[in-house]
Each structure stands twice: as structure tokens, then as C-alpha cells.
Amino acid sequence: MTVQELPGSAAAAYRPTPPPAWQPRTDPAPLLPDPEPYRVLGTEAAASADPELLLRLYAELVRGRRYNAQATALTKQGRLAVYPSSTGQEACEVGAALALEERDWLFPSYRDTLAAVARGLDPVQALTLLRGDWHTGYDPHEHRVAPLCTPLATQLPHAVGLAHAARLKGDDVVALAMVGDGGTSEGDFHEALNFAAVWNAPVVFLVQNNGFAISVPLAKQTAAPSLAHKAVGYGMPGRLVDGNDAVAVHEVLGQAVARARRGGGPTLIEAVTYRMDAHTNADDATRYRADSEVETWRAHDPIQLLERELTERGLLDDGTRQAAAEAAETMAADLRERMNADPVLNPMDLFEHVYARQTTQLREQAALLRAELDAEEEAR
Amino acid sequence: MTTAAVKPATMAQALQRAMRDAMAEDPTVHVMGEDVGTLGGVFRVTDGLAKEFGEDRCTDTPLAEAGILGTAVGMAMYGLRPVVEMQFDAFAYPAFEQLISHVARMRNRTKGGMPMPITVRVPYGGGIGGVEHHSDSSEAYYMATPGLHVVTPATVEDAYGLLRASIASDDPVVFLEPKRLYWSKAEWSPEAPAAVEPIGRAVVRRSGRSATLITYGPSVPVCMEAAQAAAAEGWDLEVVDLRSLVPFDDETVCASVRRTGRAVVVHESTGFGGPGGEIAARVTERCFHHLEAPVLRVAGFDIPYPPPMLERHHLPGVDRVLDAVARLQWEAAS
Numbered sequence: 001m002t003v004q005e006l007p008g009s010a011a012a013a014y015r016p017t018p019p020p021a022w023q024p025r026t027d028p029a030p031l032l033p034d035p036e037p038y039r040v041l042g043t044e045a046a047a048s049a050d051p052e053l054l055l056r057l058y059a060e061l062v063r064g065r066r067y068n069a070q071a072t073a074l075t076k077q078g079r080l081a082v083y084p085s086s087t088g089q090e091a092c093e094v095g096a097a098l099a100l101e102e103r104d105w106l107f108p109s110y111r112d113t114l115a116a117v118a119r120g121l122d123p124v125q126a127l128t129l130l131r132g133d134w135h136t137g138y139d140p141h142e143h144r145v146a147p148l149c150t151p152l153a154t155q156l157p158h159a160v161g162l163a164h165a166a167r168l169k170g171d172d173v174v175a176l177a178m179v180g181d182g183g184t185s186e187g188d189f190h191e192a193l194n195f196a197a198v199w200n201a202p203v204v205f206l207v208q209n210n211g212f213a214i215s216v217p218l219a220k221q222t223a224a225p226s227l228a229h230k231a232v233g234y235g236m237p238g239r240l241v242d243g244n245d246a247v248a249v250h251e252v253l254g255q256a257v258a259r260a261r262r263g264g265g266p267t268l269i270e271a272v273t274y275r276m277d278a279h280t281n282a283d284d285a286t287r288y289r290a291d292s293e294v295e296t297w298r299a300h301d302p303i304q305l306l307e308r309e310l311t312e313r314g315l316l317d318d319g320t321r322q323a324a325a326e327a328a329e330t331m332a333a334d335l336r337e338r339m340n341a342d343p344v345l346n347p348m349d350l351f352e353h354v355y356a357r358q359t360t361q362l363r364e365q366a367a368l369l370r371a372e373l374d375a376e377e378e379a380r
Numbered sequence: 381m382t383t384a385a386v387k388p389a390t391m392a393q394a395l396q397r398a399m400r401d402a403m404a405e406d407p408t409v410h411v412m413g414e415d416v417g418t419l420g421g422v423f424r425v426t427d428g429l430a431k432e433f434g435e436d437r438c439t440d441t442p443l444a445e446a447g448i449l450g451t452a453v454g455m456a457m458y459g460l461r462p463v464v465e466m467q468f469d470a471f472a473y474p475a476f477e478q479l480i481s482h483v484a485r486m487r488n489r490t491k492g493g494m495p496m497p498i499t500v501r502v503p504y505g506g507g508i509g510g511v512e513h514h515s516d517s518s519e520a521y522y523m524a525t526p527g528l529h530v531v532t533p534a535t536v537e538d539a540y541g542l543l544r545a546s547i548a549s550d551d552p553v554v555f556l557e558p559k560r561l562y563w564s565k566a567e568w569s570p571e572a573p574a575a576v577e578p579i580g581r582a583v584v585r586r587s588g589r590s591a592t593l594i595t596y597g598p599s600v601p602v603c604m605e606a607a608q609a610a611a612a613e614g615w616d617l618e619v620v621d622l623r624s625l626v627p628f629d630d631e632t633v634c635a636s637v638r639r640t641g642r643a644v645v646v647h648e649s650t651g652f653g654g655p656g657g658e659i660a661a662r663v664t665e666r667c668f669h670h671l672e673a674p675v676l677r678v679a680g681f682d683i684p685y686p687p688p689m690l691e692r693h694h695l696p697g698v699d700r701v702l703d704a705v706a707r708l709q710w711e712a713a714s
């Protein structure tokens with residue numbers, strides 16, 4: 001029974017009116033993501049993609065995959081404590097990083113070494129966190145790459161703050177913040193998106209939905225129609241993109257970066273992809289996923305997708321293919337060689353960077369360690 | 381020396397003045413938090429800053445402590461000096477993840493490449509009749525985190541001087557504001573505010589020969605009163621105001637205890653696992669041969685902060701301090 005049908009009610013039916021001050025802030029329709037992830041490769045749009053960009057992406061993907069393989073091998077030799085491989089996700093890593101200008105900033109998670117390296121970071125320096133010689137082995141300001149972040153989603157508000165500060169200073173700098181599907185459940189994800197939207201900060205949030213947070217599938221992480229849908233609630237556009245299509249990732253990221261740069265505010269992008277390796281070398285992926293699922297994704301491999309397009313357009317001859325493979329091999333050999341050398345460590349560094357000026361307490365402790373080291377030296 | 385008028389000023393006014401002077405001198409100083417703008421903060425400590433410096437310099441943020449501190453981290457990365465207000469002690473807890481995992485260790489993990497010149501202002505402590513979650517003393521949590529400075533003023537002058545030093549510090553400072561002293565007054569000239577007080581130096585507030593009361597923040601006036609009362613009993617108490625819990629001024633504290641031979645640590649925070657344990661251990665390690673009695677602690681009970689109608693039973697007051705002093709005498713005599 002509706003209100004209007006109440007027995008005995010007069011002809012003037014009760015009509016609920018909105019509360020006095022209420023009006024919708026934004027029309028949500030333009031913010032909603034298209035339900036289909038955006039693709040370029042394999043569609044007609046691919047024909048107009050810039051050949052130079054395609055070849056650059058190709059070389060970076062090949063190098064990235066080789067990097068993942070080499071770093072994984074280094075864990076088996078005990079040279080790295082752990083390595084979260086991004087094999088299968090190279091298109092997200094590379095496509096996103098290459099959408100940034102030099103003055104922009106990248107805020108990576110522990111899995112985003114490739115994006116950091118694509119920004120010019122030394123491949124060895126990018127691995128110190130995982131090797132265990134120092135948490136961040138590079139100067140974050142040099143390539144504008146924040147420290148690889150381990151606590152999930154906590155780097156997202158940093159990206160918002162940096163982008164906000166840059167805008168206050170009048171610099172047209174954009175921050176790209178990367179996070180996994182599991183990380184979107186953390187409170188910091190919410191707080192970062194909310195701050196970014198309220199402050200209209202020039203930030204792009206990229207969620208790599210690779211299907212799993214360690215073993216937990218997306219369905220147990222969220223009941224939202226997609227992770228990109230979450231954008232609407234904050235008042236920013238959400239976009240879905242095929243995360244294995246490097247050209248599509250690059251294009252969607254490029255648009256979001258450009259939009260942020262001209263003052264349009266943040267964007268949330270969900271790249272749908274798949275993690276081909278286990279979470280890390282310490283994880284047994286067969287416990288939570290079927291081989292058949294992995295195989296369907298293998299048929300949608302980011303390098304193969306791009307190769308097909310390049311071949312069709314006559315842009316990929318044996319020479320180009322070989323050049324990319326050789327460059328990747330050179331990088332891997334160099335990485336192997338340098339990682340196999342023991343890092344030179346100074347234990348006294350432990351006390352160097354806790355405060356700008358050492359406290360008396362730390363000076364006393366440094367003296368203790370110095371004495372212990374001297375005694376060790378003498379005993380030798 | 382200027383001849384500026386000396387008028388009574390509150391601690392809250394001195395804190396506001398410190399932020400205002402810092403903002404005027406240094407355009408990279410930004411104040412941010414919940415209600416700090418138009419309202420001037422729930423304690424009015426940021427009163428007038430938004431009006432004077434604009435909303436970009438004194439910003440009402442969304443209501444999210446992790447977000448406030450997390451965005452401050454990014455702002456610091458880009459060369460700003462954020463001064464963050466956490467509305468009440470217990471509402472800073474959502475920001476602990478950012479504080480501990482990032483603010484405190486960013487300098488260290490980047491080998492000095494990314495210092496975090498952030499000041500986190502936390503009104504703390506009880507005695508104002510606040511309801512649950514409005515009276516916690518959380519200093520032990522902060523003290524246990526390497527990379528943070530932990531500072532707390534007890535006087536109007538120190539409120540100004542220490543906050544200026546905290547904002548100027550290239551390291552993160554947790555600046556604990558004893559909220560029951562916000563309205564304490566001193567003759568103070570805002571035109572010629574007291575000098576900037578370097579972080580890490582304790583001060584002898586009252587000198588004496590019989591025993592040392594080691595204290596800080598809201599317990600300083602309590603100890604001063606206790607010392608006054610003890611004088612009538614023939615006890616001449618020295619009162620050391622730590623001002624800075626990290627770094628800790630062993631020198632001033634130990635010099636005092638070596639002189640008096642007896643010490644009581646006084647604070648509101650819980651005793652078990654609290655700051656007093658650390659302080660007593662340090663003093664014992666360094667002054668053992670000078671001690672006539674064990675170092676005693678007078679602290680809040682080991683209970684969640686009580687409802688306001690009972691808080692006077694929980695907070696260490698003058699009598700409890702004097703009882704401890706009496707026990708020092710007994711220990712010495714036995």
C-alpha cells in the first residue's frame with residue numbers, strides 16, 4: 001500500500017519533498033565507468049596508434065618481463081629475501097609509468113619495481129628493499145619515485161599531499177599512486193580518494209586488479225560492481241581499462257594525467273589484469289587458483305597482444321625483436337652480476353639517519369656498537 | 381629589550397602566536413586539521429590563522445586523521461612544513477599507522493633523503509571533565525617510536541618557545557599540549573615573546589636539596605604545589621620539568637638527582653609500561669651510588685581513563701606526591 005492510498009486520506013496526496021537544503025552535488029552519470037574495460041589492441045583504434053609509442057612500449061615490456069624473471073631467479077639464489085613478481089602485469093607498470101612527465105611523481109607499492117625502473121631508476125637500487133641492505137636504496141627526489149611502500153595503501157595519501165603541495169606552489173606536477181585490488185579495502189584508500197576529490201588534487205589512482213590479494217579473490221574483497229565504480233562516491237571519474245593492453249593503459253593514464261594537470265582533479269582507474277606468478281616466491285598459488293584460469297590469461301598475454309599488432313602493421317621484424325631481447329638480456333646480465341656482488345655495508349649507518357642530529361642516547365649506543373665492531377676486528 | 385606591554389596571556393594564546401609567527405616568517409608552514417580554519421580549533425588554538433593567511437595555509441581538512449597525517453607526509457616530501465592538529469588525544473589513534481610506519485621512519489629509510497619536518501599537535505591529558513576518549517595521555521606510545529621527538533610544555537613561555545622550535549625542526553615532533561593548562565596564564569609580552577627553546581633540554585623549575593620531583597606537562601603545577609606544601613614539613617624539593625621526553629635530558633635530571641639523592645617521577649599517564657618506568661631506570665642506572673632510596677613513581681592508575689566524575693581519584697594530585705615523598709624518607713630511614 002502506498003502512502004497515497006491510505007484510507008480516508010484527502011485528495012491532496014502526501015508527496016515527500018526533499019529536505020530544504022538538499023540538492024545533488026554532481027550528476028553521477030559522467031563519473032561512472034564504462035562497464036567494458038577499455039581496449040585498443042585488437043580493435044580498429046589500434047590502427048591509429050603511434051608506431052614509435054608501440055615500439056617503445058614493446059621494448060619496455062620485454063625488458064620488464066626479463067627483469068621479473070631475473071629477480072625471481074635471484075630469490076632462489078638467496079640474493080633477494082623476497083620478490084613480488086609483476087609478470088603478466090607489465091603493461092600496467094610500463095604503460096602507466098610512461099604516461100608521466102619527468103616532473104611528475106610516482107608512488108609505487110612493493111610490486112611496482114618495474115614502474116620505478118621505467119622511470120629511470122637503477123635496477124639494483126630499486127631492489128635494495130628486497131635484498132635487505134637498506135629500505136630505500138635510491139634518492140626519491142632524483143627520479144621522483146617515492147619509496148616502494150609495504151603497508152598497503154598508505155602511500156596513497158602521500159601522493160595526494162604531494163600533488164596538493166605542488167599545486168599550491170603553482171607547479172603543474174601530477175602524482176600517480178599505484179595500489180592493488182586488496183589495498184582498496186584499506187581505510188587509507190578511502191581517505192586518500194576523499195581528500196584528493198575534496199582538494200581537487202592532481203592525482204591519478206591506478207588500481208591493478210590482478211585477481212587476488214595473496215590468496216583472497218576480488219569477490220571476497222568487495223561487493224562493488226567494479227573497483228572503478230568506487231570513484232563515483234568520491235565525486236571523481238572512474239575508468240576501467242584492459243590492464244594487459246599496454247596501449248590502452250597508456251592512453252587512459254595519459255588522459256587522466258592531462259586532466260589532472262589542467263586542474264580537472266583526480267581520476268580512479270582500475271586496470272583489469274592477472275598475476276601470472278605466485279604472490280611472491282614464498283607463496284603456493286595452486287592452493288587458491290586453478291591452472292585452467294591461469295591458462296586463459298596466458299592467452300591474453302600483454303607482450304603477445306602487442307606483438308600481434310606490431311606484426312600485423314609490419315613494425316616488428318626479426319631485427320627489432322632481437323634488439324629488444326638483447327637489450328633485456330644485457331640488463332639481466334648486468335643485474336645478475338651486480339646483485340651477486342656482496343653489498344658493502346657500514347653498520348654505523350644504523351644511527352646516522354634516525355634524526356637530523358643524533359640524540360645523546362643514540363650517540364651512546366653508537367659508541368657501544370663501535371666498540372663491538374672494533375673488538376670483532378681485533379679478534380680477526 | 382622592547383618595552384612592549386606585559387599582559388596576562390594564556391597558553392592557548394601563546395601557541396597560536398607561535399604558529400602565527402612561524403607562518404609569517406616561513407611561507408612553507410601550513411596548519412591543517414579538523415575545524416582549525418573558520419572555527420579556530422575546538423580549543424581556539426588556531427584562532428585567526430585562516431583569516432590572516434588564507435585557507436590554503438590554514439586548512440579545514442576532511443574528518444580523517446590518517447588522511448590528515450598521510451597527506452601531510454606528501455606535503456613534507458614537496459618541501460612544506462605541515463603543522464597538523466589532532467583534535468583530541470584519543471582521536472590521534474587512527475593516524476598511528478601513518479605516524480609510525482611513515483612519519484617516524486621516512487628519514488631513516490631514505491638515508492636522509494626525505495626528512496619529515498612535521499609537527500603533530502595533540503591536546504592531551506585529563507582534568508577538564510571530558511567524556512570518554514577526551515583525556516588520554518598517550519606519550520608512552522610516541523616515546524616508544526624511534527624517529528619522533530616528543531615534547532610537552534608546562535608554561536606559557538615554553539608553549540611558545542617549544543612550538544616555534546618544533547615547527548622549525550627538520551624532524552617530526554609530537555607536540556603534546558596539556559589541555560588543562562590551555563587557560564593557565566602568565567605575564568607575557570606577545571610583542572616580545574620568549575626566546576625559541578631548543579628541544580631536548582629539561583629545566584629546574586624550583587631548586588631544593590631533599591629530593592627531586594621529575595615531571596612534565598600537566599603534572600608540573602601539581603609538583604610545584606607539592607613542593608610548596610612539603611616545605612612546611614621541612615622538605616626542600618627540587619622540581620625538574622622535562623619539557624622534552626625524546627630526546628631525554630639525562631644530564632639535567634641526573635645532576636639534580638645526584639645533588640638530592642632521592643627522586644620521584646610524576647605523571648598522569650599509566651604507570652605500568654609508562655614513561656616513569658623508563659625514567660626511573662635511566663636514573664637508577666646513572667645515579668645508583670648517589671641514591672638514598674629507590675626511585676618512586678606517582679602515576680595514573682593502570683586503568684582506561686576513568687569517567688570524569690571519578691577522574692580526580694585517578695590523577696596524581698599533591699597528596700599522592702607528598703605520600704611518595706614521605707616514603708622516600710621512610711626508605712632512607714629504614
Ligand SMILES: Cc1ncc(C[n+]2csc(CCOP(=O)(O)OP(=O)(O)O)c2C)c(N)n1
Pocket residue numbers: 111150151152179180181182183184210212213214275279
Ligand atoms: C596494512 C597491510 N596489511 C597486510 C599486509 C600483508 N600483505 C602484503 S601483500 C598483501 C596482499 C595485497 O594484495 P593486493 O592489494 O591485491 O596487491 P597485489 O599483491 O595483488 O599486488 C597482504 C595482505 C600489508 N603489506 N600491509
